């Protein structure tokens with residue numbers, strides 16, 4: 001049965017698709033139909049033909065991690081050869097380099113290092129902020145934040161208040177991958193429980209700190225597991241009254257990981273991106289992933305995305321096989337050729 005006319009009518013009237021309709025669209029709608037529906041939802045928030053971007057680096061300051069996710073090629077256990085933790089001078093030197101190269105935002109992503117504490121993070125990033133006050137910093141992901149709160153015996157509220165007292169503004173929603181309990185049990189049982197992830201993020205937001213939403217697809221997750229991620233996120237965003245400004249979806253890189261596997265196609269990524277835009281009708285900015293899709297990510301602007309990063313480095317994805325292009329004009333031209341006016345924006349506030 002062709003459900004498209006009914007779903008299209010619903011979306012045009014400002015209605016919401018449910019999970020079964022989102023599944024039907026992903027499995028049955030044509031690319032053109034998905035693009036059309038994603039554009040309708042996107043244009044509730046954004047003008048047509050315009051997309052925004054910024055240049056950013058992801059700095060990894062410790063590769064020591066005890067979470068042991070089977071899809072990760074980055075981490076080392078504390079006793080293994082090749083571990084590192086940058087000290088303050090090393091971290092500042094990295095940030096300085098990327099700021100001089102034109103980055104206006106730096107994200108930090110690191111392992112769960114049992115030798116560090118939340119207070120260490122707070123003090124370290126207070127220094128970075130002091131030296132680079134105009135740069136937007138994503139100090140740590142929600143997943144890292146949860147680990148250090150538990151290790152240091154702090155409630156999430158106490159942890160968020162501590163980070164705020166050091167001047168933090170953002171604890172973005174990284175480390176989410178697929179927010180489904182079965183997926184987590186298969187791949188990273190020691191990282192967190194999904195319910196707990198949303199509790200932590202809710203507590204972060206309640207203090208006035210900002211956060212974002214992310215997803216990574218292309219492991220062995222089922223469509224139901226993917227939709228569970230979107231369902232719980234949309235529900236939480238409703239409860240948080242739209243506090244999450246952006247959602248970024250990227251793709252798993254399988255090289256050098258214990259889990260292995262194969263990369264999903266760009267077509268599958270784009271179709272899923274469109275479903276995300278259609279389903280997550282309460283998130284203003286849907287971002288496409290240059291980090292894992294390079295120039296092809298710009299096609300995502302036709303599938304509901306309105307924003308993207310030009311990343312300059314990220315050891316986590318590079319270790320798993322990502323190739324980060326430094327040909328930024330080449331990436332931007334891919335979007336211009338599709339007819340988009342690309343505007344270099346300030347970091348989201």
Ligand code: SF4
Pocket residue numbers: 065066067068069072073074075110111112175188191
């Ligand atoms: S994905 Fe993150 S939490 Fe999991 S093992 Fe790698 S560094 Fe650790």
